[in-house]
Amino acid sequence: MTDDRHPLFKPLVLVGGVIFGFGLGFSHMARPEVVLHFLTFTDLGLPFVMFGAAIVSGVAFALLPRIRDAAPLTGTPYERRLKPFDRNVLVGGAVFGVGWGLSGICPGAAYASLGVGNVAILWALAGMFVGAYAQGYWRSRTPARDTTAARAD
């Protein structure tokens, strides 16, 4: 399906993933305890990770479209990540919030957590696949309500 991609496409994604995962390890976001310490206000470091990363990516998202029209490896135009707003953003965000507050782990941090040796995180990864499958099974059967929304953001 994706064999016509540039030969450097996947290697670049791998390198980006390694840096991303290293950062999650270094920041201790791969440790559920540290996320839970933030959520219970005993160590307020977490926002420095999320907003630090958002600032770095924000600079790139703002500058690149002015420098080039499209990405070299894909020809994809440089655009910001904008998604239409609807009730699902609130409902899904709230469900995710309960899960995150209960477990202290989110998807990217769970992958990195496996890398730092956290075998127990397989419980969380198994749960995430079960949850993703359950919502996908249900939503494949009910008419999608969120596909009609315009690209308003």
Add this chain to the structure above:
Amino acid sequence: MVADPVLLQAVADLFPNGISRYAVGGLLVGLGTVVIYVGTGIPAGASTFLESTLSYASDQSRFQQYVASRDWRLVFTVGIVLGGLAFAATFQSGLVTSSLYEPGTTGRLYEVAGVTLWTTDVQPWRLFGGGILVGIGTRIGKGCTSGHGVCGVGSASKTSLVGVATFLAVAIGTAQVVAALGVSP
């Protein structure tokens, strides 16, 4: 200007592990995102991997829509795992040290082939139950801490800002309730 020692102590109490490991880690997470964006134009999030990978095993239309991206999303996730391992083999193992890195005291350390690995003390039922809700919520809510939190906020997307405010507030409430019920860790 003379800093107030009481105020300094209060700030230190809120950041028992300092802020540099968080800030540096965040910059690296952002850098990884930027490397992929510069080359491919894709603002990559981590949670779509859950559905795109299910497309290898399930014909459900929700998962099949990700067939075109499932290969690189798998590569992205393998990269994140390897990045965590690279961190374990260097800073976590004490092979590399830096004044910017604070080791911390959570969980348990163990060693395999000279690499110091780490595992959590958080109970399996919390990880599994929370994981199920994370899997449902991130996919219905159109993103997680990386998709909404890093790429979306970096895009100044109102949808993502609302999404982040929602899951942060609910997560704080949930963690406080769970802690108040005496569940630890």
